[in-house]
Structures are given as C-alpha cells and as structure tokens.
Amino acid sequence: MEERQEVGTVVRGRKTPDRAQSAAAGGPLPGPRATPGVIDAGAKLPRTQLLILQAARHRFALDGYTRASLRAIAADAGVDQRMIAHYFGSKQGLFLAAVGLPVHPAEVLREVLAGPRRAARQRIREVLTRVLAEPTIYERMVGVMRAAAGDPAIAPMMRDFLRNEVVAPLTRLLDAPDAALRITLVGSHFLGLVFARFIVAVEPLASAPPADVAALVAPTFERYLFGGVTASAGT
Amino acid sequence: MEERQEVGTVVRGRKTPDRAQSAAAGGPLPGPRATPGVIDAGAKLPRTQLLILQAARHRFALDGYTRASLRAIAADAGVDQRMIAHYFGSKQGLFLAAVGLPVHPAEVLREVLAGPRRAARQRIREVLTRVLAEPTIYERMVGVMRAAAGDPAIAPMMRDFLRNEVVAPLTRLLDAPDAALRITLVGSHFLGLVFARFIVAVEPLASAPPADVAALVAPTFERYLFGGVTASAGT
Numbered sequence: 058m059e060e061r062q063e064v065g066t067v068v069r070g071r072k073t074p075d076r077a078q079s080a081a082a083g084g085p086l087p088g089p090r091a092t093p094g095v096i097d098a099g100a101k102l103p104r105t106q107l108l109i110l111q112a113a114r115h116r117f118a119l120d121g122y123t124r125a126s127l128r129a130i131a132a133d134a135g136v137d138q139r140m141i142a143h144y145f146g147s148k149q150g151l152f153l154a155a156v157g158l159p160v161h162p163a164e165v166l167r168e169v170l171a172g173p174r175r176a177a178r179q180r181i182r183e184v185l186t187r188v189l190a191e192p193t194i195y196e197r198m199v200g201v202m203r204a205a206a207g208d209p210a211i212a213p214m215m216r217d218f219l220r221n222e223v224v225a226p227l228t229r230l231l232d233a234p235d236a237a238l239r240i241t242l243v244g245s246h247f248l249g250l251v252f253a254r255f256i257v258a259v260e261p262l263a264s265a266p267p268a269d270v271a272a273l274v275a276p277t278f279e280r281y282l283f284g285g286v287t288a289s290a291g292t
Numbered sequence: 293m294e295e296r297q298e299v300g301t302v303v304r305g306r307k308t309p310d311r312a313q314s315a316a317a318g319g320p321l322p323g324p325r326a327t328p329g330v331i332d333a334g335a336k337l338p339r340t341q342l343l344i345l346q347a348a349r350h351r352f353a354l355d356g357y358t359r360a361s362l363r364a365i366a367a368d369a370g371v372d373q374r375m376i377a378h379y380f381g382s383k384q385g386l387f388l389a390a391v392g393l394p395v396h397p398a399e400v401l402r403e404v405l406a407g408p409r410r411a412a413r414q415r416i417r418e419v420l421t422r423v424l425a426e427p428t429i430y431e432r433m434v435g436v437m438r439a440a441a442g443d444p445a446i447a448p449m450m451r452d453f454l455r456n457e458v459v460a461p462l463t464r465l466l467d468a469p470d471a472a473l474r475i476t477l478v479g480s481h482f483l484g485l486v487f488a489r490f491i492v493a494v495e496p497l498a499s500a501p502p503a504d505v506a507a508l509v510a511p512t513f514e515r516y517l518f519g520g521v522t523a524s525a526g527t
Contacts, residue, residue, distance in 0.1 A: 202441060202487070203441045205492055206437060206487075212492055216492050224495070238496050241488060241494050242509070244488060244494065245481075245485050245487065245488035245494075247484065248483075249485065249487065250484065252437070252441075252483045252487060253476060253479060253483055256440060257440055257447055257451050259476050259480075260476070261472050262477060265473060273473075273516070276515065277481075277512045280512070
C-alpha cells in the first residue's frame with residue numbers, strides 16, 4: 058500500500074518487517090528515546106506489555122478514552138495495575154502506545170516555546186524535520202489515521218483524547234488568544250502532511266526530504282502559533 | 293460517526309439521509325452547478341448513470357485510473373460509450389463522480405489566478421470559504437479519504453489520478469518554480485482540514501465557521517502558491 062521509494066529517513070534499530078503486524082504488537086519501548094518528543098518503537102515487547110496493550114485497545118474502543126479505567130484494563134489484562142504505570146507511565150502514555158500516536162505533542166510544543174520568540178521558526182523547522190524523518194511516523198501515525206478514518210469506534214475516541222490530552226494542555230502551554238484554534242490548525246496541517254506523504258504518497262511531496270518540507274511548513278506553523286491574526290480579523 | 297453539531301453550512305436541496313448510501317449511489321448531477329468549481333450532488337440519478345458509475349468504480353479499482361478504459365467501462369455497464377461523455381464529460385469527470393472528489397481543482401485554481409496578484413489572498417479566502425461551506429465536502433471528500441485510508445486498492449489509484457489529473461495540470465496552470473511541490477503542499481493542508489474538521493471533528497476547528505478558517509488558511513495557501521521561498525532555500 059505504501060509504495061514510497063524514498064522517504065528521506067534513516068531507520069534506527071531493526072526494520073519492522075510488517076507495519077500491520079507492528080501496529081498489532083505496537084507500543085513504545087521504555088527506556089531512553091533517541092528523538093526527543095518522539096516515541097521509539099520497534100523491539101519485541103514483554104508479554105505483560107502486550108496483554109496490557111490488548112486490554113487497553115479493547116477498553117478504549119468499548120468505553121472511550123475518558124471512561125476507560127486503568128483498573129478495568131489491568132483486570133482485563135490479568136496484571137497488577139502498577140504494571141501499567143511501570144510500563145506506560147500514565148493513561149495518556151498507555152493510549153499513545155495502544156492507539157499508536159507516535160509523538161508527545163506537549164513535549165514537542167515545549168521545545169518550540171523554550172527559547173527566544175525570534176528563533177521560534179528555526180526551532181519549529183528542527184523539530185518538524187525530526188518528526189517527519191522518524192520512521193515511527195510512517196508506521197504508527199498512518200495506523201492511527203487509518204483507524205480513525207475507517208473505524209466508527211475510533212474517531213470519537215480520537216476526538217475525546219485529542220480534546221482532553223492534546224488540545225487542552227497545548228492550549229494552556231501556548232497561552233494566547235484563540236490558542237485552541239491555533240493548536241488545531243497546526244494539527245490539521247500536520248495530519249494532512251502525513252496523509253499526503255504516507256497514505257496517498259502524492260509526489261513530489263511524498264519523497265521531498267523532511268528538512269525541505271519542514272522549511273516550507275515552519276513559517277505556517279509559526280504564524281498559526283504566534284501570528285497576530287485572529288479568525289474573525291482575517292488576514 | 294460524524295457527530296458534528298455545527299458545520300456552519302447551509303444544506304442546499306434535499307438532505308441526503310445517509311452518507312454511505314449517498315456515496316454508494318454517488319455522482320454529480322449534470323446541469324448547472326450552484327457553486328463554481330464544486331460538483332453538486334444529491335438528487336436521484338438515472339439508471340444508466342448508476343450502471344456507469346458501478347462499472348467505473350469496479351474498473352478503476354481493478355485496473356487503476358490510467359489503464360481503465362472508457363470502452364471497457366461502457367461494455368461492463370452495457371451502455372454505449374457515448375453515454376459516458378454525455379453524463380460525465382470525460383474520464384476525469386467520471387472518476388470524480390465515481391470516487392467522489394467533490395471539487396474541480398483546476399477550475400478552483402483558475403479562479404484564484406484570474407485577477408491581480410495583490411488580490412489573490414482575497415480570492416483564495418472566497419473560494420476556500422465556499423468549498424468549506426459546501427455540504428458535498430462533508431459527504432464526499434470524507435468518503436474519498438476514508439476509501440484511500442482504508443482500501444489498499446484506492447490509495448494507488450488516488451495517487452495515479454492526483455498525479456495525472458490534478459498535480460500535473462495545476463502545475464502547468466501555476467507556471468512557477470517548484471510548482472508541483474507548491475500544489476501538493478496546498479493539497480496536503482486541504483486534506484488535513486477535511487480530516488480534522490469532518491473525520492476526527494476536533495474542536496474548535498470542527499465547528500469554526502468556514503469564513504474564519506478560510507481567513508486563517510488563505511495566507512498559507514497564498515505563500516505556498518506564490519511565495520518566493522523554495523524548499524532548499526528554506527525561510
């Protein structure tokens with residue numbers, strides 16, 4: 058399906074033989090991450106983690122993100138609830154691992170905000186280059202978008218999760234008028250890039266080097282995040 | 293699945309009772325279109341059109357866009373090939389109707405290009421407002437993206453179609469350095485807006501009035517289409 062010849066990425070660690078298989082087994086590895094803000098994936102998971110992830114996917118699909126309890130997931134998996142904290146840190150971490158979101162949005166935004174405003178575009182370029190070059194984007198973001206597009210149970214869960222765990226905290230981080238709209242505009246463009254590059258794989262965007270795409274898109278993200286405009290004011 | 297409460301759109305004509313049902317029957321009506329560049333959909337189709345659309349979907353999925361011949365589609369449908377021209381105008385028109393792309397990209401870009409450069413952003417705002425307010429976007433663009441995300445036969449067909457019938461002619465229309473990359477960047481952002489507004493429906497973007505979204509996004513599209521930057525130059 059994904060027939061991209063040139064992704065401009067360096068695959069770290071072992072190459073996952075099959076994306077669907079990888080997504081089924083999915084989940085980040087605990088331990089140091091190679092790329093800040095990006096969840097590493099790839100190596101084999103302990104059986105306990107796999108059981109937790111299976112139970113979590115089932116519960117999240119059944120109950121939605123908010124109502125699904127860690128207690129119920131642990132019970133379904135037949136493990137102690139402390140194992141969830143051990144392996145995934147938090148409910149958000151578990152959802153990211155179970156559903157497959159390959160980045161920590163708040164960590165990425167913190168990096169963009171950490172520094173002088175005049176250098177924000179450069180920081181956006183850097184972080185976006187890294188994220189677009191990350192093989193987990195290809196393997197997991199696509200899985201999330203496929204699931205949201207194809208499964209009636211996933212889209213509302215994604216919406217619930219994005220509202221509570223991405224848009225709300227990022228809106229507080231940004232601390233600007235229209236912050237929530239700004240965040241979702243950036244998010245929509247990012248989703249579109251993933252869709253065009255990895256799902257439809259339309260050229261020349263599909264094989265454009267991550268650094269080039271980041272250079273073109275960074276001024277847009279900068280304006281959406283920091284620009285003086287509001288929706289009603291236009292321009 | 294789409295649980296959007298407020299779409300900010302005015303539904304013209306009869307409300308389609310079921311999107312999937314509508315998509316299955318899909319296809320534009322011949323005759324005058326209410327919104328320039330946007331294909332109208334909704335009313336009942338003559339049986340001949342339905343037969344042609346069914347045959348076309350089958351052939352396009354089987355052979356891909358380029359190899360699927362109008363002769364074979366007409367034969368499969370059991371109709372004279374001239375009926376395809378009569379109802380759909382061209383192979384592109386038939387594909388748009390069969391797969392469901394709800395806009396004529398070249399017509400939209402021509403409108404953006406037809407006028408002084410200094411007013412281009414305003415024209416982009418106007419055309420984008422219209423396209424985002426169009427109920428066919430909700431009903432059909434989402435169908436295309438769902439199909440491309442979910443069906444291994446659709447994504448390569450979409451890629452083939454986009455390359456030959458959207459990116460190539462729009463690139464010639466734009467007549468600029470990096471024109472193809474510029475076109476695909478605009479397209480990726482548009483796909484992302486549709487995904488975020490209509491598939492995941494993440495707020496506040498999902499229910500932001502089309503005119504507000506257009507005002508925020510128009511400067512981005514203007515820069516992607518006309519900006520002085522190239523990918524390698526950055527900025």
